[in-house]
Amino acid sequence: xxxxxxxxxxxxxxxxxxxxxxxxxxxxxxxxxxxxxxxxxxxxxxxxxxxxxxxxxxxxxxxxxxxxxxxxxxxxxxxxxxxxxxxxxxxxxxxxxxxxxxxxxxxxxxxxxxxxxxxxxxxxxxxxxxxxxxxxxxxxxxxxxxxxxxxxxxxxxxxxxxxxxxxxxxxxxxxxxxxxxxxxxxxxxxxxxxxxxxxxxxxxxxxxxxxxxxxxxxxxxxxxxxxxxxxxxxxxxxxxxxxxxxxxxxxxxxxxxxxxxxxxxxxxx
Amino acid sequence: xxxxxxxxxxxxxxxxxxxxxxxxxxxxxxxxxxxxxxxxxxxxxxxxxxxxxxxxxxxxxxxxxxxxxxxxxxxxxxxxxxxxxxxxxxxxxxxxxxxxxxxxxxxxxxxxxxxxxxxxxxxxxxxxxxxxxxxxxxxxxxxxxxxxxxxxxxxxxxxxxxxxxxxxxxxxxxxxxxxxxxxxxxxxxxxxxxxxxxxxxxxxxxxxxxxxxxxxxxxxxxxxxxxxxxxxxxxxxxxxxxxx
Numbered sequence: 115x116x117x118x119x120x121x122x123x124x125x126x127x128x129x130x131x132x133x134x135x136x137x138x139x140x141x142x143x144x145x146x147x148x149x150x151x152x153x154x155x156x157x158x159x160x161x162x163x164x165x166x167x168x169x170x171x172x173x174x175x176x177x178x179x180x181x182x183x184x185x186x187x188x189x190x191x192x193x194x195x196x197x198x199x200x201x202x203x204x205x206x207x208x209x210x211x212x213x214x215x216x217x218x219x220x221x222x223x224x225x226x227x228x229x230x231x232x233x234x235x236x237x238x239x240x241x242x243x244x245x246x247x248x249x250x251x252x253x254x255x256x257x258x259x260x261x262x263x264x265x266x267x268x269x270x271x272x273x274x275x276x277x278x279x280x281x282x283x284x285x286x287x288x289x290x291x292x293x294x295x296x297x298x299x300x301x302x303x304x305x306x307x308x309x310x311x312x313x314x315x316x317x318x319x320x321x322x323x324x325x326x327x328x329x330x331x332x333x334x335x336x337x338x339x340x341x342x343x344x345x346x347x348x349x350x351x352x353x354x355x356x357x358x359x360x361x362x363x364x365x366x367x368x369x370x371x372x373x374x375x376x377x378x379x380x381x382x383x
Numbered sequence: 384x385x386x387x388x389x390x391x392x393x394x395x396x397x398x399x400x401x402x403x404x405x406x407x408x409x410x411x412x413x414x415x416x417x418x419x420x421x422x423x424x425x426x427x428x429x430x431x432x433x434x435x436x437x438x439x440x441x442x443x444x445x446x447x448x449x450x451x452x453x454x455x456x457x458x459x460x461x462x463x464x465x466x467x468x469x470x471x472x473x474x475x476x477x478x479x480x481x482x483x484x485x486x487x488x489x490x491x492x493x494x495x496x497x498x499x500x501x502x503x504x505x506x507x508x509x510x511x512x513x514x515x516x517x518x519x520x521x522x523x524x525x526x527x528x529x530x531x532x533x534x535x536x537x538x539x540x541x542x543x544x545x546x547x548x549x550x551x552x553x554x555x556x557x558x559x560x561x562x563x564x565x566x567x568x569x570x571x572x573x574x575x576x577x578x579x580x581x582x583x584x585x586x587x588x589x590x591x592x593x594x595x596x597x598x599x600x601x602x603x604x605x606x607x608x609x610x611x612x613x614x615x616x617x618x619x620x621x622x623x624x625x626x627x
Contacts, residue, residue, distance in 0.1 A: 181514055213518055220516030230511035234529045234606050244515035247525055276606045289511075296515060 128195025134159045134331055135180070135300050140189035142175055149175045151355040153189070157300070157348075160329040164342035164363075166378065167352030173335040174227075176352070177302045180333070181224045185209050193221060193299055220248050223293030223301040227308050229285040231277040237264060237288045238273040244296045263291040267321050283314030287321050294325070301325070303334040339382050343367055351375045390574050394581040403564030404585045410482045410553060410560065411546035415493075417486030418542075422493025429498050440494065447491035453552050456484040460556035481553035481560075485546060496538045500531040533604040540597040544590055561585055 133156035140153040149172045157163050167173050178184045180191055182199050191198050198218050200207045210218070231240050241260035245251040251259070264270045267287040277285050286306055293301055303322065307315040319341050326332060326345050336342060342349050342363065349366040351358040351374065359366065359375045370376050394400055428440030447455070460480045464470040504527050512522035551562035559567070565582040569575055 183510060183513060216513065216516050216518045218516075219514060222514075224511075224514035226507060226511060226514075228507055230505075230507035232508065232511070232526055232530075234533070234604075236608065243512075243525060244517070247521045248516040274608050276608055278606065279608060292515070 130159045132195065133157060133192075134194055135333075136190075136192040137176075137180065138190040138192075140176065140179060140191070141187045142172075142179060142184070143187055144175075149355055150179070150186075150189075153355070153357055155350065155357060155360065157331060157333060159331055161347045162326045162330075162332045162334065162345055163348045163350060164346035165333065165335045165350045165352055166337070166339070166342060166382075167350075167358075168378070171352045172355040173352045174304050177224070177304050177333070177335055181222050181302055182215050182219050183224070193218075216248075220244070220296055221299045223296060223298035225286070225289050225293050225301065225303045225306050227305040229277070229282070229289045229309070231285050231289055231292070233277050236274050236276055237269060237280065237284075240277070240288055241292045241295050244292065248296070259295055260291070263295040264288070266294070266324075267291045268317075281314060282310045283317045286310065286318045290318075290321055290325075294330075300331045300333065303332065303336065305335055305337065307336065307338060337382070339367075339379075351378055353378070386576050386580075387574065390572075391577040391580055394568065394578055395584060399559075399564050399568070400561070400581055400585060403559060403561040404589060406478065406558065407547055407550040407560040407562075408589055410478065410485065410550040410558070411543060413482035414485035414489055414546050414550075415539075415543055417482065418489035418493045418546075419497075419539075421487065421490035422497050425490060425494035426497035426501055429494065430501055444491045444494050447488050450488070452485060452488045452549055453555060455488050456481065456552055456556050459484040477553065477556045477558040480556055481550065481558050484556075485549055485553070489542060489546060492542060493539070496535050496542070497531070500535040501527065503534055504530050533601075533606075536597070536601055536604065540593065543597075544593055547589055547593070548586070 135157045137153055137155050140150050141148075142150040153172075153176055155163070165173050165176075175184075179186045182191075185199070198221075199215065200209055201214075209215075231237075232243065235243065238257065238260050241263055242253075242256040245256035245259060246253060261270055261273060264273050267290055269284060269287055269291070272280060272284060272288075277288070280288065290306075306322070307318050310318065315338070319338060322332070322334065322341075323345050334342070334346070344363075346363055348360060349363050350360045351366075351372070353374055359370060359372045361371070366375070367379065370379060425440040425443055428436040429444070431437060460477065464475065508526050508530065509522050512526040517525065550558075550560050553560055554563040554566065561582055565578045568578040572578070
């Protein structure tokens with residue numbers, strides 16, 4: 115059943131008053147260097163979580179683990195009440211094989227810093243590829259859905275253009291449409307505006323704000339402090355592989371509890 | 384100077400030369416197809432995480448880059464039938480022996496061309512495909528390969544032309560390809576200049592056509608909306624006046 119992945123079986127007890135994504139005790143080490151040291155958080159349906167923090171603090175690694183692009187060394191990721199990325203066998207949990215992971219990844223959207231659009235495909239084909247090759251949606255229907263999604267990010271007039279013919283901001287908006295068209299449970303953004311010229315940042319943030327207003331569940335790793343303050347429901351400071359502070363935007367920016375947060379904010383304000 | 388234009392033209396339009404040229408191109412095409420298939424597998428082996436796969440494909444590439452193609456042809460045509468009686472049957476023709484021999488040698492070189500094309504693709508491409516939920520096979524065929532082919536095309540064109548010329552080696556296993564056709568004629572008539580000149584013309588025609596084919600295929604891999612504006616499909620940009 116290929117559509118099982120797009121409609122995950124809900125855990126027996128899950129309902130939307132519980133976190134849609136739950137991360138517990140997440141650990142990751144690269145070459146003896148501990149990048150994640152027990153990350154824990156919840157995000158509820160329709161929430162936007164902004165993740166701030168210095169470069170190299172492990173923010174991007176955390177997103178890659180949640181997107182199941184890399185295995186965690188330890189810890190649990192639970193999506194809609196169901197643990198993902200692993201299966202139980204004889205009391206032990208083992209990582210899923212790549213083919214099984216692929217099915218679960220379709221539920222989690224990812225937008226990359228460098229867009230990673232497919233250069234050999236037009237904007238429309240970029241958006242269609244997940245539908246046709248993962249969800250087996252017929253070509254015509256996939257095209258219609260892709261066009262609707264490009265319309266949503268304001269780029270339907272660019273559908274036939276190739277990535278090399280689009281500006282950075284346009285490419286990132288196509289990348290957002292490509293993730294969105296898969297109808298993910300949660301959408302992850304890995305510094306989506308860091309690779310953009312300053313004058314192109316606004317159009318991407320506008321699209322993201324629109325998604326937030328439409329009720330999309332989003333985790334946004336970003337350096338855009340103003341965006342975090344205006345759009346996020348919760349702001350997180352990440353440093354040295356742990357979450358230092360986690361609070362509502364007003365609380366986080368106006369009355370930070372931790373010295374580390376105050377120091378960080380003094381640099382970015 | 385004694386160059387009989389009549390003999391030259393007569394040979395130029397003779398069925399022997401046409402057949403010889405056809406055989407040269409046919410051997411080269413089939414050898415390239417075989418080399419691409421084996422070379423792709425070897426390139427995957429070389430880039431795989433498995434040490435065994437790396438070792439096996441490394442061994443193949445090492446061996447066939449070291450052995451002269453001429454020796455491989457002689458082994459396949461003479462030594463293998465000695466070892467395996469099934470190859471003494473009629474179906475095992477010089478043509479089959481030639482394209483297999485040239486193909487397995489060429490595969491070692493294609494493996495390196497394909498490997499360098501594969502590793503030149505930005506790792507963000509595979510990452511984006513996987514993030515969409517694509518299986519490893521889909522990531523390879525829909526994302527990585529189309530981009531790798533574009534990079535591998537120009538060096539592959541070189542190899543193709545090389546193979547057309549290497550097909551003349553198959554004269555040692557009695558394949559009547561283009562150069563052998565000329566040589567046979569020379570042996571009977573001693574009209575060296577006319578027969579060799581006819582062969583030159585055929586090689587020039589073949590390589591010209593291959594060059595045209597290559598640039599045609601490369602244009603297919605330009606990835607801009609402009610080259611496809613003839614098709615009024617979704618791939619064509621809509622009216623130029625739309626604000627960007």
